[in-house]
Amino acid sequence: MVIEGRVWKFGDSISTDHIAPGRYFHLRQNLPELAKHVLEDADPEFSKKVKQGDIIVAGENFGLGSSREHAPRIIKLAGVSLIIAKSFARIFYRNAINVGLPVLELNTDEINEGDILKVDLEKGLIEDKSTGKVYNAPPLPAFMLKIIRDGGITEHIKKYSDFNLEIDN
């Protein structure tokens, strides 16, 4: 899978409260409405600026906090195709895979807002077309890649009627 998109840059410790604030609790059954507030407490204008296919690049511990799966779902709904961060909080990471939103871990210091990245997900190869720099991120474990390829965990279960750990090449 190759993903190409424009970078929106965020700092460290972007929490699920930044991404899907508790004050919009009542919108949780209405994801398109909730997505209008995505990342509002980190960048109030984000949902207006983000375009289909864009990439979020962030610092340490992205997605820390609650288990709300709404967080990666509304990021995906807003059009984001990939998140690259120095590290992810565990539940967010797992939820992102489950909803079919790919994530990669990388030292992101030299990637700038507005850069265009071309990413080979299977290899973890990231090319910054704006700066010419090339990075290698550890690729996702095979089982998680499989879930992403299936389009998320529900699609995966629909396909196999169960979890399928077997690795098909």
Next chain:
Amino acid sequence: MMTLAEKILSMHVKKGNVKPDEIIIAEVNVAMVQDGTGPLTIMELEKIGMDRVVNPEKTVLFIDHSAPSSRKELSNAHMMMRAFANKTGAVLSEAGEGVCHQRLIEDYVLPGDVVVGADSHTCTSGALSAFATGMGSTDVGLAFALGKTWFKVPQTYKIVLKGTLPEGVYAKDIILYLIGKIGADGATYKALEFSGDIENLKMSDRFTISNMAVEAGAKVGLFPSDLITKEYLFSRGKGDKWIELYPDKDAQYEKTIEIDLNKLEPHVSFPHTVDNTRVIKDAEGVELNQVYIGTCTNGRLEDLRIAAKILKGKKIKKGLRLIVVPASREVYLNALREGLIEIFVKSGGLVLAPGCGPCVGVHEGVLGDGEKCLSTQNRNFKGRMGNPKGEIYLSSPATAAASAIVGKITDPRNFL
């Protein structure tokens, strides 16, 4: 040579012993969602035609985050949860019964269980030696329908507690100190395993500590199942369900961290991250508008007793709001019987129905712009209490109660 996490997971796979970093499919004993996450679970399951549960008595839907409901959208979400429970036979925990994690440790979780919950503080049950962890709505939904889930077996950090806590210092201070030391991502993807002089820690202390494991990024925060666990289960009429669970003597740990309890002081987390901790002398003097005592972290009877002891016969500072929320109906009833509720009300506090209360910013105590709240909850992220312009500080119930009297963050040891 297994850690507690490896041991418990090994009890739930088809064959063999699990190893760190391995991806496994494990049987799930208890699965739960709450009113913030459950509706999405139900919608996903319905979408794929798997709206069923394999283990109804141990599948629980909790109405606790907005309980009773504060708006029509949430009332409708609650209706969806009730209908799902009716249809599938799953348990519905109504508004007023209490916070999910407290209810789980009261009635549902046993040592050695695998517990998954669509709520990050599901790790609370780790204090009962259950592999208990938070996940997303869909993950837990699949556990409802299939009775199993996948895990990557975590590496374990061993946290060795040495000595005994001085007066005025509590379990909350231990976990705040640890998170301050290793950081909010200090244990990401790891299991924390507590050991050392833990026979000094009651179950309520252990629940507070395990509850906050996720604030260091951990997947679970485990205590062994020992005589204190046994006593707890006996007190709840489930003594026959106790099993002993310890890590193997030669278990492999990725890291070992020691904490000297004898020298520990009260701690406070400053806005807006849990790891932004300070010892009490560097925290004192911050003026407060609101104090909140409750939540799945510190809303148990033991916590209310500590707070009531400090507040007894005193008045809270004029202009400050003290909100007290018992974590469950049982806690509420016991606090009533012991006269604790009367103490809170007489001191000028207000007591709300069991549930999450103001913790997650849905209702009941949303902060105004620039307002400061000292809370016994587990996290203080920007916007958490409903307003990104509010500030949340975290402490033990003792520090919270003392601070409510003074109107500023205060060392509880002044009130002992």
